[in-house]
Amino acid sequence: MQLLLCQPDPHKASRAEKAEKEILGKVKASLTDKDLTGLVRATQELRLKQATPDPPEAMRSVPSLSLQDIPREPTTVPKEVGYINGVKVLQHDLFTNDVLYTDIVFDMSSLKQELLPLVPLFCFALQTMKTKDTRFLGLHHLVLRKTGGISIAPMIQSTEDPCCHIIVRGKAMARRAEDLFDLINHLLQEVQFTDHRRLKQLVSNAIVEYQQSVEGQNIVAVRMEAKLNVFGWICEQFIGISNLEFLQALEKKVDQDWEKISSSLEEIRKSLFTRKRCIINMTAEGKNLTKSEQFVGKFLDLLPGNSPCATTTWNARLPCVNEAIIIPTPVNHVGKSVNIHNTGYRVNGRTYVISTFLAGARTWLPDRTLISGAVCASYRFDNYSGACSFLRSGDTNLLKTLDRYDNTGDFLRRLEMDNDTLKKVIIQTLKHDSCKYPDPRAKGYNSLMQYLTGATEEERKRRHEEILSTSLKDFKEFADAFDAVKDKGWLLRWEHQKMFMRH
Template identity: 65%
Template sequence: ASMNTIEFSLRENNTGSFPRGLSLMLRSMGKWIYDMNPFEPLKYEKPLMALKARLAEEGSKAVFSPLIEKYILNNPHCVTVEMQPDPEKASRDEAAEKEILAKVKSSMTKEDLAELARATEELRLKQETPDPPEALRSVPSLSLRDIPKEPIRVPTEVGDINGVKVLQHDLFTNDVLYTEVVFDMSSLKQELLPLIPLFCQSLKEMGTKDLSFVQLDQLIGRKTGGISVYPFTSSIHGKEDPCCCMVVRGKAMAGQAEDLFNLFNCVLQEVQLTDQQRFKQFVSQSKARMENRLRGSGHGIAAARMDAKLNTAGWISEQMGGVSYLEFLQALEEKVDQDWAGISSSLEEIRRSFLSREGCLINMTADGKNLKNSERFVGKFLDMLPTNSPVERVKWKAHLPSANEAIVIPTQVNYVGKAANIFETGYKLNGSAYVISKHISNVWLWDRVRVSGGAYGGFCDFDSHSGVILIFILSGPQLVKNTRHI
């Protein structure tokens, strides 16, 4: 499984949003700066084949055990670092800082204080004074002529396999097949929404009748480049009802397309949602992550909270990843021991509610030949799905109460935001909203909040689907002053 994962990663060479050419250049630098062949780090085929041949001949234990013993178990060059929390450190640091400032101030004359005030005012004026045109012209920038008028269009062919819509994108992918299976979640009961993230984790990290969760994970690693399951929620422009789907995403070499779809079916239909102790671990892990997110990503928590007050899609997302979700996890941690049968039954109800061909969508990307060869495996996978959901569709229509609120957490950063739905004021969508939101982020908030106000940052975000515009600042001590700018 490990070898397949490494080989898949090398062949796919997926650098995400990072420029692929720059990634290759940086990879070659390790050799190049020492006057060695810069292309050597980019050539993985022969070393990989040699390692695979050695593993086949000697076995993984003979290859890796001596290395583990030499460089890990018997390595004398090691150190253990233990960090202990000190709840009084912040207050001691603050007191020490105040003492230093008091000493500095007491040593200053009236003239020194006046000069400091003058220099501070001079700095403020410089920060708030716009740069002259000649200075702005010296900054490299793009003109409208540099931006192509025609957008990049992804080739899309809409087809049908066994009554299910299939989107196919004929692109060069280095022999990798990328696939998404999308299921409609509109039959799910509203009260089951907070269980969705844990349900998705359970599909990947609980075993089947014949495979433990470790064996299932290893099988996925041997046969594919990875499988993920997650919910997707979005408002739909011009409609009140949101889009809410369950997405199963996977990728594999084209020659293993059959294995990929067989594993899709295994994860969706064969995983047994009955392991109480594993599920309790998921709950504890999720609760710890959410508590940590409150401190480290307070702006995301606040944004989700405001979005939930303004549209249904935002409310659904907040139920699965905001403060409401954390409160649900805190109660669920005790409920796992008290009513596991009920929770397990709810997990199965979630599976029954969305798992059907009705409302299903398949999305595939590969070159034309591999797309054609994969169609029979898609058909076989769809044949194994139920035709219809036994659960009736429901209508979600919920918002958090529209009121100002504050959440108190132990952090030195204040996350402050305001939000509104500009579609409700009569605004019709056009390009101006994108320009305005960029101007607010990169000019207004940057100059007044970051440069002059000393805040850690600020940004503006506009959702063209719902019409919600969010303005945020990440502020330190000067909270009241900086909040005026939003």
């Protein structure tokens, strides 16, 4: 047996930085004063060119859409709602070239609140642990051989009451529909949580994957919203810092309390995988949908009828305090989040246009950041919860940045926007709202999401009309609502200890 021990090199980054400085120093030493003056001048000219907008006559020469070119009603996806064995089934008759796409949705409302942080690991374990008769690799190869893939993951949608589900997504050629549903049943009901060593490995892998893929802005945004509403808190348990803390604590408990962890995973399975409140979503040609119904019925017959647990209500948030997260990172992040709903303001289609404008605008940042590229800024708005989040990376002027966040209302109130600019923002909003899902699988999935969140066709038409009728007056109304809550938000900083001490 060979043991390979891998250790990080703590001095690698400093050596690379030193080598880069030496190379740049040699290049600079080889330049004459005239060369250096030319580089400075070229840099200044480039920055000026980047900061100077194109003249109106040049912009008018570029072909563009007008609002008259936009359909007056949103795009729709054919949908037929029916029942198989008492379970609701959504069918979308679309051309898929004989491929069957399915999404199986299991409601999570019967799950105990204390088990929520375990859900991502539970979904991962279903796809990476063995069954009684099949080892993991054998099952994995079987899925790849007979289908186009099967995934299991938690799905959260922001609504007035958080919409939280486990969603199983799969695809296969229509002639393999029976194999697809048989394999899904195999994963959901026959995977065993008895391999202590394998589960410990999964926990360790999940920690490493989190640490390698973490994105500071997303973590900051999720954690801030977790202070504002239950939806944000659930997201924090699934993908935020709380999830990492849970996994690190779980790694220590795997050896000490293995039976309890295994029992909790089984409890999640029994609570969720039942016919009660299950929804099947299928996208294919009509003939293939009809042929697949018998296999859906067989799959549903194998599921328990009801959950042994009663419906529960989750009511948790992170403490409403400002936070600083100290982490060894070269890039810091600063965010502030407020809840616009606290003013009584209610979201409509025009709010989507304002959000699109703010997400693309950089006017609320210091002018120098428009050119340097050293700062990345973003704005996020949750249309259901009312959470407005401002985020900025690479910040060196904390107080000035916070002033810019808080002065968003003044910026919108003083905003002057010609009809052409407003038209572009409206079209960009409609692109995100209506044309985001061009392929048949995504169309069927988008229709499912609309169904789960209660977005009716009448509501979508109303929102579409409101987007098209947005005016500058709507920006001013949003500014008033923002000003009413700007002092009631929460600040979060994600940065290196040295940067934290400077601020």
